[in-house]
Amino acid sequence: MKPFHETRQQFRAELESAAPQRVLGSGWASGILGVGLSLAGLLLVISARTPRQLLTAPQISPLQENDWFKLGVLLLLISGFTASVVSLALREAKILGTAGVVLALTASVIAQSISTANTAHPLPIFFGLDWFALNVLFTGLIFIPLERLSPLKEDQSIFREEWREDVFYVLVSCLMVQSLAFLPLAPGQLVGSLSPLGAVRQWIGELPLVVQLPVIMLSADFFQYWAHRAFHRIPWLWNFHAVHHSAQSMDWMSGARMHFLEIILMRSITALPVLALGFAPLAVEIYVLVAYVYTTLIHANIGWRLPLIHHFLVTPQFHHWHHGAEKEAIDVNFAIHFPLYDRLFGTYYLPKNEWPKGYGIEGHPVPQGYWAQLLHPFRRK
Numbered sequence: 001m002k003p004f005h006e007t008r009q010q011f012r013a014e015l016e017s018a019a020p021q022r023v024l025g026s027g028w029a030s031g032i033l034g035v036g037l038s039l040a041g042l043l044l045v046i047s048a049r050t051p052r053q054l055l056t057a058p059q060i061s062p063l064q065e066n067d068w069f070k071l072g073v074l075l076l077l078i079s080g081f082t083a084s085v086v087s088l089a090l091r092e093a094k095i096l097g098t099a100g101v102v103l104a105l106t107a108s109v110i111a112q113s114i115s116t117a118n119t120a121h122p123l124p125i126f127f128g129l130d131w132f133a134l135n136v137l138f139t140g141l142i143f144i145p146l147e148r149l150s151p152l153k154e155d156q157s158i159f160r161e162e163w164r165e166d167v168f169y170v171l172v173s174c175l176m177v178q179s180l181a182f183l184p185l186a187p188g189q190l191v192g193s194l195s196p197l198g199a200v201r202q203w204i205g206e207l208p209l210v211v212q213l214p215v216i217m218l219s220a221d222f223f224q225y226w227a228h229r230a231f232h233r234i235p236w237l238w239n240f241h242a243v244h245h246s247a248q249s250m251d252w253m254s255g256a257r258m259h260f261l262e263i264i265l266m267r268s269i270t271a272l273p274v275l276a277l278g279f280a281p282l283a284v285e286i287y288v289l290v291a292y293v294y295t296t297l298i299h300a301n302i303g304w305r306l307p308l309i310h311h312f313l314v315t316p317q318f319h320h321w322h323h324g325a326e327k328e329a330i331d332v333n334f335a336i337h338f339p340l341y342d343r344l345f346g347t348y349y350l351p352k353n354e355w356p357k358g359y360g361i362e363g364h365p366v367p368q369g370y371w372a373q374l375l376h377p378f379r380r381k
């Protein structure tokens, strides 16, 4: 039997295949789809079967005993298995197809042999493994096809340079969904409870949702704009934010690259007006979802210029310029929803048909790897 690390290297080499080995009909896309769907199914099964909801986000635990949810997981595993078999038939190297089949079968064995429902006596802590699986599944199923249909960089693969770091960033932020979801809300909730604006809060909370949503976006982005500028301006804060700017490729995964403390600080600041002004909880939940998908979109490897729209809303081109390695791209385009703020405060930059030639920070001061990046702000320069 081959040693484990050799198999792992072969697997990684297959994922990172060069363009000629990825063409349609080579069994690469079906292999990736098979591994992705089967892995997502396996993680969902493991989360549902781990006692005391340790690996389940509370938003998902009520779904686990739902028949539609179970049917969804079953269909996921069947699709993963089928795609892997297609890859086995088409592709000379069998490692992707084999991995997909093994993952799907392992999931179905676990699902059948361990029947403990994990709903009893939940532990006070949890790691949202199922949240991670669903998150990557949904954003991947939306953005991977979009990036294939209208790519900005045609030769950029899903498994481009540093993809493993970025997957790890998504994993950490999903596993830590508890602290990341509640901790940053504390200051806003405090301000909201102290707020002498009781009548105004009530009036805002009763506005139609279609009015509340843009108002939330406007107020959150105004706070985000100034906090973001501070992260660029103040050297100590920049050390944290430099991690986000260290990405040298832009795609649907690269927005996740953000230092843990920056996520907490940034969310506290943007949540402040949202919670203090008393918007309806449903409007806030919709905003969180919209903001998540929107952030993914503006980092994506999608070459849409979106004429007309770019006057009013932040587009991929606008945010790509924020990440550009060129001189013109330094300290511009801080808004993440409305370019209006950059126009008002003099930081707007959007040349008509141009995109940045490269991304990242000059001299690449940020080290590679999640843990090195976590320690980066604390290192003596």
Ligand SMILES: [Zn+2]
Residues within 6 Å of the ligand: 228, 232, 241, 245, 322
């Ligand atoms: Zn920035």
Ligand SMILES: [Zn+2]
Residues within 6 Å of the ligand: 244, 255, 299, 319, 323
């Ligand atoms: Zn960004």
